[in-house]
Amino acid sequence: MISWYVTQASSYAADVDRLILLIAIIVAPFFLAAELALFWLIFKFRARPGAQARYITGEKPSERRWVVWPHYLVLVFDIIIVVAALRVWNDVKIDMPPPEEHVRIIAQQWAWTFVHPGPDGQFDTADDISTVDVLNLEVDRIYHYELHSKDVLHSFSVPAFRLKQDAVPGRAIMGWFQPTVTGEFDVQCAEICGIGHGLMAARVRVWSPAAQALWMEAAPRIPQRATVTPAVASTSAQASFAVRASASTPHERVPVNQQGER
Amino acid sequence: MSNHAGHAEPAHNDEGFIKTYLWSTDHKVIAMQYLFTGMLMAIIGGFTVYVFRMQVAFPGEAVPLFGRVSAGQYNSLVTMHGTIMIFWVAMPVLLAAFGNFLIPLMLGCDDMVFPKVNRLSYQIFLLSAVVLVASFAVQGGAFGGAWTAYPPLSASGEYNLTPYGATLWVVAVALEFVAFLLGGVNFVTTAMNSRAPGMRMFDVPIIVWMIVIASILFMASVGPLIAGAVMLLFDQLLGTGFYDPATGGDPILWQHLFWFFGHPEVYVVMLPAVGIVAEVIAVFSRKKLFGYRTIVYTALATGVISFFVWAHHQFIAGIDPRMASLFSVTTLIISVPIAEMIFVYIATLYGGSITLATPMLWALAFVAEFLIGGVTGIFLGAAGADIYLHDTFFVLAHFHYTFFPIAIISAFAGITFWFPKMFGRMMDERLGKIHFWGTIIAFNVIFIPLFITGVAGDHRRIFDYSGFPDLATPELQYLRIIATVGLLVLLAFQPVFFFNFVRSLVRGAIASPNPWRSNTLEWAAPSPPPHGNFAELPEVYRGPYEYSTEGREEDFWPQHIPGSAPGAGQ
Numbered sequence: 001m002i003s004w005y006v007t008q009a010s011s012y013a014a015d016v017d018r019l020i021l022l023i024a025i026i027v028a029p030f031f032l033a034a035e036l037a038l039f040w041l042i043f044k045f046r047a048r049p050g051a052q053a054r055y056i057t058g059e060k061p062s063e064r065r066w067v068v069w070p071h072y073l074v075l076v077f078d079i080i081i082v083v084a085a086l087r088v089w090n091d092v093k094i095d096m097p098p099p100e101e102h103v104r105i106i107a108q109q110w111a112w113t114f115v116h117p118g119p120d121g122q123f124d125t126a127d128d129i130s131t132v133d134v135l136n137l138e139v140d141r142i143y144h145y146e147l148h149s150k151d152v153l154h155s156f157s158v159p160a161f162r163l164k165q166d167a168v169p170g171r172a173i174m175g176w177f178q179p180t181v182t183g184e185f186d187v188q189c190a191e192i193c194g195i196g197h198g199l200m201a202a203r204v205r206v207w208s209p210a211a212q213a214l215w216m217e218a219a220p221r222i223p224q225r226a227t228v229t230p231a232v233a234s235t236s237a238q239a240s241f242a243v244r245a246s247a248s249t250p251h252e253r254v255p256v257n258q259q260g261e262r
Numbered sequence: 263m264s265n266h267a268g269h270a271e272p273a274h275n276d277e278g279f280i281k282t283y284l285w286s287t288d289h290k291v292i293a294m295q296y297l298f299t300g301m302l303m304a305i306i307g308g309f310t311v312y313v314f315r316m317q318v319a320f321p322g323e324a325v326p327l328f329g330r331v332s333a334g335q336y337n338s339l340v341t342m343h344g345t346i347m348i349f350w351v352a353m354p355v356l357l358a359a360f361g362n363f364l365i366p367l368m369l370g371c372d373d374m375v376f377p378k379v380n381r382l383s384y385q386i387f388l389l390s391a392v393v394l395v396a397s398f399a400v401q402g403g404a405f406g407g408a409w410t411a412y413p414p415l416s417a418s419g420e421y422n423l424t425p426y427g428a429t430l431w432v433v434a435v436a437l438e439f440v441a442f443l444l445g446g447v448n449f450v451t452t453a454m455n456s457r458a459p460g461m462r463m464f465d466v467p468i469i470v471w472m473i474v475i476a477s478i479l480f481m482a483s484v485g486p487l488i489a490g491a492v493m494l495l496f497d498q499l500l501g502t503g504f505y506d507p508a509t510g511g512d513p514i515l516w517q518h519l520f521w522f523f524g525h526p527e528v529y530v531v532m533l534p535a536v537g538i539v540a541e542v543i544a545v546f547s548r549k550k551l552f553g554y555r556t557i558v559y560t561a562l563a564t565g566v567i568s569f570f571v572w573a574h575h576q577f578i579a580g581i582d583p584r585m586a587s588l589f590s591v592t593t594l595i596i597s598v599p600i601a602e603m604i605f606v607y608i609a610t611l612y613g614g615s616i617t618l619a620t621p622m623l624w625a626l627a628f629v630a631e632f633l634i635g636g637v638t639g640i641f642l643g644a645a646g647a648d649i650y651l652h653d654t655f656f657v658l659a660h661f662h663y664t665f666f667p668i669a670i671i672s673a674f675a676g677i678t679f680w681f682p683k684m685f686g687r688m689m690d691e692r693l694g695k696i697h698f699w700g701t702i703i704a705f706n707v708i709f710i711p712l713f714i715t716g717v718a719g720d721h722r723r724i725f726d727y728s729g730f731p732d733l734a735t736p737e738l739q740y741l742r743i744i745a746t747v748g749l750l751v752l753l754a755f756q757p758v759f760f761f762n763f764v765r766s767l768v769r770g771a772i773a774s775p776n777p778w779r780s781n782t783l784e785w786a787a788p789s790p791p792p793h794g795n796f797a798e799l800p801e802v803y804r805g806p807y808e809y810s811t812e813g814r815e816e817d818f819w820p821q822h823i824p825g826s827a828p829g830a831g832q
Contacts, residue, residue: 001717002650002717002718005717005718005719006718006719006732015646016646016647016649016650017650019644019646019647020641020647020650020651023640023641023644023647024641027637027640028637030637031633031634031637034604034605034608034633035630035633037608038608038611038626038629038630038633039630041608041611041612041614041616042611042616042618042626045547045611045612045613045614045615045616046615046616046617046618047548047615047616047617048615051615052548052615052810052817053547053548053549053613053614053615053809053810053817054549054613054614054810055550055809055810055811055812056549056550056552056612056613057550057552057553057554058550058551058552058553058554058556058606058609058610059553059554059555063552063553063609064553064556066605066609066612067552067553067556067602067605067606067609070601070605071598071601071602071605074597074598074601074602075598078594078595078597078598078640081594081640081644082590082591082594082644084644084646085590085644085645085646085647086586086587086590086645086646087646088645088646088647088649089577089583089586089587089590089645089646089649091646092646092649093583093586093649094583094584109421151414151421152412152413152414152415152421153412153414153415153513153579155578155653157653157721159650159719159732160732162649162650163649164578164649164650164652164653165578165580166578166579166580167580168507168513168514168579168580169414169507169508169513170507170508170512170513171507171580173580184731185732186719186730186731186732186733188719188721188730189721190652190653190654190721190722191412191653192337192407192408192412192415192722192723193415194337194406194407194415194421194422194423195332195333195334195337195406195423196333197333197337197723197724198333198336198723198724198725198726198727198729199333199729201729201730203731
């Protein structure tokens with residue numbers, strides 16, 4: 001259902017979609033049966049002259065089973081759903097496959113900064129590459145991300161990856177994703193973060209290995225010690241709002257832009 | 263009020279307008295104060311949603327009666343809509359208004375156990391409402407950090423840019439909690455101590471059970487949040503750092519304190535709503551409730567389990583991911599008693615003689631719509647699916663399919679049902695039905711499209727989607743506009759209700775004491791009941807739902823009428 005609207009662009013996107021479909025398939029008959037029963041009873045037992053209602057306490061076992069059995073059914077299906085849901089949850093959030101790449105994601109009011117460790121694979125060195133509001137990724141690589149926030153809560157959300165994770169100041173939250181489709185997708189901030197919340201957009205660009213390598217090479221090295229300590233950033237909220245409003249995509253470049261299907 | 267003084271406490275007649283209506287200790291007057299304040303706040307809450315939905319549908323256009331909406335104003339409006347509708351509409355109307363009005367009447371006593379505490383409860387509530395509404399007018403405007411008020415955003419004016427609004431928000435919410443604590447003490451004590459002679463706990467009407475359980479839930483869950491609110495206030499005003507990681511605090515702490523209260527709070531407002539629905543369904547299907555005890559037990563079970571589900575609001579908030587397993591399980595378990603409760607209501611209809619009067623339409627609509635809210639909740643309780651759906655419009659549509667039935671549909675069911683008792687006159691049925699259909703159809707037109715935009719990735723509290731290329735598509739914008747049009751239609755139908763309400767107050771047909779031929783004790787009192795309620799305090803001989811008892815000529819058998827019949831009952 002979801003893939004009608006949003007591309008499945010990560011290794012676990014299809015799992016999340018399948019889980020949602022499974023739940024829909026399980027709950028839909030329940031829902032329809034309950035609604036049908038409701039409307040049928042309303043129609044069937046509408047007041048008619050001379051007809052009196054029946055006296056049913058609902059406390060006898062023969063009557064109770066009308067409620068008890070559906071309720072056991074609910075329980076059984078709950079168990080199925082929990083098992084399926086936690087398997088997906090484990091895959092996305094707990095069992096992280098070994099990383100092939102790292103990226104540090106820093107949220108702040110109201111911009112995303114993405115830091116790649118560069119050729120040496122180490123953060124906080126001179127060859128780090130940092131981009132604002134554009135995350136360049138290589139297709140089919142397994143990325144571990146390290147999510148920070150400089151000020152308030154934000155939430156790193158990439159609908160095409162079926163990934164969402166809150167960023168909490170004072171914490172480095174680890175997670176992973178593996179892009180599987182080249183193209184360009186939205187990054188949202190999904191947790192209200194002040195007046196610029198609606199502007200806190202970024203784009204993920206997923207490239208072929210060659211294109212990503214080309215970009216890595218050409219990208220300007222901005223030696224920076226990514227400040228991940230919370231809050232103390234001296235800009236007032238107002239000032240950084242102005243900065244954000246005028247900031248645009250910093251890295252324009254040429255290559256091979258395969259748009260993902262939408 | 264009228265001159266039929268109750269024998270228990272005669273003194274309060276002829277005391278002038280202020281003493282009778284504004285400074286009264288009469289539980290019914292206090293109930294009306296809560297009801298009217300709640301309705302007034304609902305108008306404000308409705309106006310806020312009108313403004314911000316217009317902005318979403320037509321970004322950047324001037325909204326009639328408001329003007330252009332800035333991003334900051336948008337956040338304030340969204341925040342105030344949520345805050346007002348939950349704390350200043352659902353709580354006062356469902357818990358306080360119906361609780362105050364019904365508990366003494368249904369238990370057959372003359373007033374609450376602590377009438378002055380009751381009066382104080384409303385006064386503090388009124389003060390809290392004034393503080394909240396005043397926050398619209400302070401510099402920076404009303405608080406804009408969402409009704410959940412997550413720090414650090416809520417803790418610092420530098421971040422939220424509504425420093426005064428944020429503080430007034432915390433103060434207003436804290437005052438409101440005090441008001442409901444005082445009210446809750448009264449509800450529980452009265453139900454335990456002031457039942458009419460002969461009334462055992464299992465002869466108490468479901469709505470009273472529900473309000474008592476809700477009050478206990480509220481009292482047991484609100485403590486941590488009050489502590490949390492005090493810490494938030496200190497962070498805002500005194501520069502402490504309870505939620506500031508730079509000084510060793512933790513923003514997640516607030517989320518735990520908030521949702522430890524916040525999820526039981528869902529049931530605090532839900533239980534009175536399902537209570538109202540139970541009363542109405544029994545009366546208008548002329549049926550004994552199917553499994554009275556089952557309903558009480560499911561409510562108790564729901565109450566207990568509701569303390570163990572809070573972290574499902576925080577699956578992706580940075581808590582240890584392994585915690586999600588536990589809270590997914592508890593969350594899906596809570597679907598069992600709720601589902602059972604709904605099954606019981608549907609089963610009650612079986613073998614009935616159903617009249618679709620306006621209150622019954624509302625009650626049945628509650629069941630039909632709440633089911634949608636229930637099944638969509640399963641998607642969100644399942645942690646794996648929540649990763650995608652969290653903080654999208656799917657969540658928003660889901661909880662509006664629970665909260666709208668709770669706060670609006672059941673409130674209309676209750677008001678239209680007890681209006682004759684409250685004011686001694688009947689409401690107009692034709693206007694009632696016009697209002698019902700206009701509201702219900704429009705409600706679905708609003709939220710079904712929002713399920714779809716949520717599935718398509720629309721995240722919440724965004725004042726303009728044009729910054730998100732994947733979301734700024736004409737198809738999605740079209741759905742957003744449909745939802746807003748639905749809202750306009752829904753709002754346009756509400757004056758029908760207010761007109762009906764006021765006209766019926768003045769010119770409605772005079773109501774008999776028991777126009778719906780109902781069993782519970784409030785219908786044994788005159789309509790409207792005088793101060794002191796009953797000419798003679800009633801005694802109780804049977805349970806509240808002895809409808810269509812075999813061997814009786816009439817299809818109802820009020821609790822206070824002595825006697826026994828062959829075959830059934832006592």
